[in-house]
Amino acid sequence: MDLLNALVALSNFVLIPAIAYGSQLALGALGVTLIYGILRFSNFAHGDTMAFGTMVTVLFTWWFQSKGITIGPLPTALLALPFGIMGCIILILATDRIIYRFYRVQKAKPVIFVIVSLGVMFIMNGIVRFVIGPNDQRFLDGERFIISVRNFKALTGLQEGLAIKTTQGLTVITAIIVVGVLFYFLNHTRTGKSMRAYSDNEDLALLSGINPDKVVIITWLIVATLATIAGVLYGLDKSFKPFTYFQLLLPIFAAAIVGGLGNPIGAIAGGFTIAFSEVTITYAWKKVAIYVLPEGLKPDGLVQLLSTDYKFAVSFAILLIVLLFKPTGLFSGKSV
């Protein structure tokens, strides 16, 4: 019984949150890695792209809510999501047309693209703050839990409760669907394969008649979609605050690099690696420990390896370890 309780506590506080967070990071890292693979630069504006897509979704959610349009137990944000994606796509395609394309035609060095993306980051950040303000925004509605602690306890009779938030379930299901569709697209469609070919060997792709402009546009479409979905899921699960999205850049990049930049499978693996490390290292294990350890060894403290304020340090430490021992990442990415 104690073991079961420990398992429930572990799931409740570590596994479920880490899986949800990992899915969000994976979706974010997929966007970063696709841009890196196809457009060949590290996009520092990615966090703010996520913020922009989420902001549009939030605005539509509020509008729907004010009109009384909801979808039962599910968050209204799901209904608004397509509009958010659309808004993000429009912004990102405009950005590419007005800004990035110029440098692509010039065949500018990757680092120039990175600096340009800094400028884009500023602008997107400014737009988001201008429209919705810098503060926390909540836009979650509908049923809060799939299983609440009380129901779980009543159902199982266990001492420990297990809660699965609707947003967590939604995150995982959405992530699975999105990743499934993305991988089907990349591996089984002509256009998807041409994207991989372009990422693999640009010259040969051109020689094979693959249209680079089309590849770039489709990449941006996918990136905008992924970014908005990742941002909305994160915002539903936690809350929407522009600065937090900017800060997400670090764990997202860490995930993409740990997995191997330019490698989509790596991005997913990296996302979960980072999420699980962050959660396990900053979790206070006392709750689990009191069930597992014998009477005499019960811990006095929280048994927390690091305070939650150091979660960035965790992503970073993992990043460093990977860089030191396997610079191309767990799943060999590109080393340009």
Added chain:
Amino acid sequence: MSEIPPQSDSDENYHSLSEQAEAHALAPLSEGDKLTDTSNAFLVGESMSGGYKNGPDILHNCTIAVDPGEIAVIVGPNGAGKSTAMKAMLGMINLSQGIIRLDNENITTLTPQDRVVKGMGFVPQTSNIFTSMTVEENLEMGAFTRRDKISGTMTQVYDLFPVLKDKRYQVAGELSGGQRQQVAVGRALMTQPKVLLLDEPTAGVSPIVMDELFDRIIEVARVGIPILMVEQNARQALEIADKGYVMVQGRNAYSGTGRQLLADTKVRKSFLGG
């Protein structure tokens, strides 16, 4: 992929060689000779001069032609402009002079991509496969511009290179050097080219694999696709060539049938190691 400039010492060597060559019976070939008569040629680059962007000219009045159904080979020392000549025919070089014709159509102003669509299949020397994709996907990408069914062509390629059929779902980057070259040639064949251009297809493979590759190339030619090939392994290449061009310093130095060139003592002494 820039052309390695000739080292100064060997440079002089070849210079004197080309001077000797002028006195030689075989080259430069006189007007009206069958070999310089390019009117029947399927693909011809005529009196090409030019070089890379802003750089000096690498090619000087160089002529390369492939007749229907034949294998033509360009050989010559390092830095002679062999690959450059081939790239010029593909439109990757700025030509200051010269005309490229494909099937009697002037294609001098077309982009490389358009020339591929017109029927020129090209296998670059390096980075000639998509290493992260499977063999079959490599072939599919080769046929990217085609809108018709490609399964027939794919079967032909697999018939030609049975090894690839066995490894069709393997990632191309994991194959051996010789197999990679087969993938590269297969990818180019997927466009159903009217002429195939190979840039040093045997670079870096073992002698046994090289022989096998040459066998395959002969088979491709037998299907009716004329082949233009740049080769380091001059002797073996000339053995299978219907026509050979020896290039020195961006100029045609000698040309003739493969047999003629192999038999020529001057050519043998200077380029084939005796």
Added chain:
Amino acid sequence: MTGKQRNIIYFGFVIVLMLATGIFTSWNSVLFIINFGLISAVMALGVNLQWGFAGLFNVGIMGFVALGGLATVLVAMPPTQGAWTAGGLGILTALLMGAATVAFAVLAYTRLTLGKLRTLIIMGILISGFVFYRVVFDPAVDAVEAINPSLEGYLGGLNLPVLIAWPIGGIFAAGAAWLIGKTALGLRSDYLAIATLGIAEIIIAIIKNEDWLARGVKNVSGLPRPAPYEVDLQNDLGFIQMTGKLGIDPILASTLFVKLVYAILFIAVLAILFVLLQRAVNSPWGRMMRAIRDNEVAAEAMGKNVTARHLQVFVLGSAICGIAGAMMTTLDGQLTPGTYQPLRFTFLIWVMVIVGGSGNNLGAVLGGLLIWWLWVMVEPLGLGVMKFITSGMTEGYWLKKHLMESAAHMRLFTMGLVLLLVLRFSPNGLIPEK
């Protein structure tokens, strides 16, 4: 127009800009802008050394600046009574143990042969080391933080003159830069970017959370100043007489005087660094750095140790940022870890370097002053623009209200716009590299 004339025009423009700002707002606020502009110029010099002369992409400036700020606290504040005996030594012991653990683990990694046994030994060293570290560290920290928590609760500093903190801040930043450079340089440029971005966040997290070090988010205020206090000046008879002669209000005069003292100190630092950097980049060393930047492969082939040179430049540039950070905290008179934000302390400096002209020290200084002015003035200017735009709307209309409230957020947008415009239409910046 020669380069010299152009530079005179640019800097003349900056002076006119400052004078105009003084006339239209107040001299106090203009001196405030100038002081922070000078600090920004120092930071821009540091980043320009890394980017302009060596092509290193550092986006962790914030961290190095914060380390400089930390140095000010550790050098200039008086030590907390009893803190060292209560837990200071314990903390020090724990940190040394932590360092020893890492050293042992590295030793085990290098000395033992690859295998399961090695992994186990390293894991054992790390885990036991961590447990011992926490056993010593936690009670010591609690003891220190229990001392007068509302005002102190930290170890305090060395009670030395605050100016000493400036070079110490540089050394702190250099140490961190050496560590990060050792791991991330020699890898791809993107990795250095991510690594520096990460280290900056971690440095801030440490300063925010380790209360025993510098009180964390509770801030350390009342740092000793290198300039006299306004109140003292106002009570100083000589000063009052002087202001009487000049016909200025003594209170206003005292605030201006203090700011001027800071400005002179900052100008001195800027001038010293500028001269040193100019000499460095025009020396054979500087030419070698540029050669490496322009063609790493060729430089390496000629026997230059590219990674070592990069490390050198990276450490030097970061040290300059550390000095600037110490200067800034000194000017603020307090260390407020909560205010360190990457957009303000990292990316804004980048805008300065790019706009001023990467690879040119004079450009970096110009960019620092100009962009800092813009950063401060965008808010009032943006408000003016918004007033103009919304002048046709009726009072209380939601859009008017929203636009007026959001005017403050024009800053980031403007900075991004300036950066992109300069990159597009004048990629070498206002004062290009010669």
